[in-house]
Amino acid sequence: MHGGRPSLYVVLEGGPGVGKSTLSEIVRELLEQRGLKTCVVRDSSRSIARVLGRLYGEWWRAPRDLVEYMILGHQLHGIEACRETGASIVILDYGVEAPLAYMEADGIEYPSELDSLAEAVLDDAPVAVFVLERPVAYATDEVRWEDVRRAQHYSRLLVRRALSLVERLGAVAFAIPEKQEPSQRAEKIVELILWALERYGSKMVRSQQYQ
Numbered sequence: 001m002h003g004g005r006p007s008l009y010v011v012l013e014g015g016p017g018v019g020k021s022t023l024s025e026i027v028r029e030l031l032e033q034r035g036l037k038t039c040v041v042r043d044s045s046r047s048i049a050r051v052l053g054r055l056y057g058e059w060w061r062a063p064r065d066l067v068e069y070m071i072l073g074h075q076l077h078g079i080e081a082c083r084e085t086g087a088s089i090v091i092l093d094y095g096v097e098a099p100l101a102y103m104e105a106d107g108i109e110y111p112s113e114l115d116s117l118a119e120a121v122l123d124d125a126p127v128a129v130f131v132l133e134r135p136v137a138y139a140t141d142e143v144r145w146e147d148v149r150r151a152q153h154y155s156r157l158l159v160r161r162a163l164s165l166v167e168r169l170g171a172v173a174f175a176i177p178e179k180q181e182p183s184q185r186a187e188k189i190v191e192l193i194l195w196a197l198e199r200y201g202s203k204m205v206r207s208q209q210y211q
Contacts, residue, residue: 004083004086005083005124005125006082006083006087006088006089006090006124006125007088007089007125007126007197007200008088008089008090008125008126008127008128008193008196008197008200009089009090009092009122009125009126009127009128010027010089010090010091010092010127010128010130010189010193011092011095011127011128011129011130011162011165011171012024012091012092012093012095012130012132012189013095013097013098013129013130013131013132013158013159013162014131014132014133014134014155014158014159015134015151015152015154015155015156015158015159016146016151016154016155017134017151018132018133018134018155019132019182019185020043020093020094020132021042021043021093022182023093023132023182023185023186023189024040024042024091024093025040026182026183026186027091027186027189027190027193028040028091030186030187030190031089031190031193034190034194036088036089037085037086037087037088037089038087038088038089038090038091039081039082039085039087039089039090039091040082040090040091040093041075041078041079041081041082041090041091041092041093041094042078042093042094043071043093043094044070044071044074044075044078044094045067045071045094048067048070048071048074052066052067052070064102064103064106064108065103065108065110068099068100068102068103068108069099071094071098071099072096072099075092075094075095075096075099076096076121079092079096079121079122089193089197090125095118095129095162096117096118096121096122097117097118097158097161097162097164097165098158098161098162100114100115100117100161101154101157101158101160101161102154102157102158104157104161105153105154105157118165118168118169119168119169122165122169123169126170126171126172126196126200127165127169127170127171127172128171128172128173128174128192128193128196129162129163129165129166129171129172129173129174130173130174130176130189130192131159131162131163131173131174131175131176132176132178132185133175133176133177133178134151134152134155134178172196172199174189174192176188176189
């Protein structure tokens with residue numbers, strides 16, 4: 001069996017440096033251990049930053065709309081690829097609203113039709129949004145260039161747009177506080193994912209069927 005409708009979309013959201021990519025992999029492993037076939041649509045910003053860095057010297061010197069449209073295209077491709085695997089749960093560690101949030105935060109205009117993108121892309125399954133609390137410590141690196149103030153500004157827009165999915169798609173949303181160990185946060189997220197699946201009465205695709 002390949003392709004089909006997932007049972008649940010999981011959107012991890014928060015500002016730069018909250019640990020979305022790390023958590024998405026731990027959550028995937030925990031769900032797979034429970035026999036749930038899970039696919040992660042990974043954040044492509046680092047790979048795209050490497051390419052743009054070769055073109056512009058520093059990736060963040062590239063036009064912001066170019067960066068976000070490249071990331072958005074990768075996300076849409078990733079969602080479709082996950083659907084084709086027949087996964088029961090699709091995790092987005094960079095939601096389809098995130099590129100629009102960054103452009104909005106930087107005052108960049110984009111086609112208004114994109115404000116309905118989530119409805120067009122995520123309307124075939126329930127959605128659960130997990131808002132990750134900002135870490136106490138924040139550090140920049142070769143991709144995460146924003147200072148703390150700008151990172152907090154982005155975080156507010158990212159969270160606001162992610163939470164708009166509650167009204168727009170009937171999503172459920174959860175706030176996940178920071179923990180010392182990512183595994184603790186991941187366990188809580190898995191617990192809530194299982195609750196959401198039970199709430200929606202979804203028939204879960206068992207990963208062993210694909211082994």
